[in-house]
Amino acid sequence: MTEPVTAAIRANYAAVATAYAGKWADVLAVHARAVADRLDLGEARRVAELGCGPGRLLPHLEQLAPRARVIGADLTEAMLRQAPARFARVVGDAQALPFAGASLDAVVMPFVLFHLPDLPAALSEVRRVVAPGGSFAAVTWSGHDPHPAYDVWVRVIDEYGGPPDPSPQMPSNAVTSDPVELEAALRAANFGQVEITVERFHHHPTAEEFLAHSQVIGAMARRIALLAADLRAECLADAERQLAELPPEAFIESGTVLYTTAR
């Protein structure tokens, strides 16, 4: 029964598609490009990014795979619409892919695996559509360093009685954030040559950027949206006041991400 969960993820992304395609997509794209660079795509003929969102990686894939048709696929049509129209764009669920068996030379999934309620189904789907000798790459969140600005935001929303994040929590996060578990999941789906490295993530927004982003995207945005309008305005003003007292380094979001490649 993954459909209700998948539908909730789709609704979340549909609501933020335009905002996501702004600065946040560029922040993540650094890592998407770095993991794609680990693949040898020179001779590839069909390459897909699954969960491509606004498609920031697609032009880079085009450069890495000059002989290939580059396809962007995503569960959320509103996200796909943000992707450059010159690429083939396909609406589809990674857990039941709309591609024929062995029809792709490479699949890249940056910042997607932790959204999948049925990770084993998605990994076997990817294995099914990748041709023998083809390759796979992914980026997933791993550890998070302390983030004082985020803590303030959580505390203020709690104080105003913000309900819990209504978005479903994904048990597969425990797998996708852990190199040992993730490697085991890939091997169980018959991937070989699995290589996973732990890399640093570092993003330093200004206070204004942080506030603008976290009002629109993510768990805190979903929570604050559930407050009554007058309370929401007070909560925001309070958060803004408290965040203004923090030093610039309190806004740094850092931690680790996993770069995964497999064949």
Ligand SMILES: C[S@@+](CC[C@H](N)C(=O)[O-])C[C@H]1O[C@@H](n2cnc3c(N)ncnc32)[C@H](O)[C@@H]1O
């Ligand atoms: C964090 S965004 C990453 C987008 C892009 N890969 C990037 O790095 O900017 C996650 C994307 O995965 C998509 N997604 C979530 N669940 C999916 C699924 N089951 N199948 C395909 N795409 C999915 C979302 O719609 C969203 O566009």
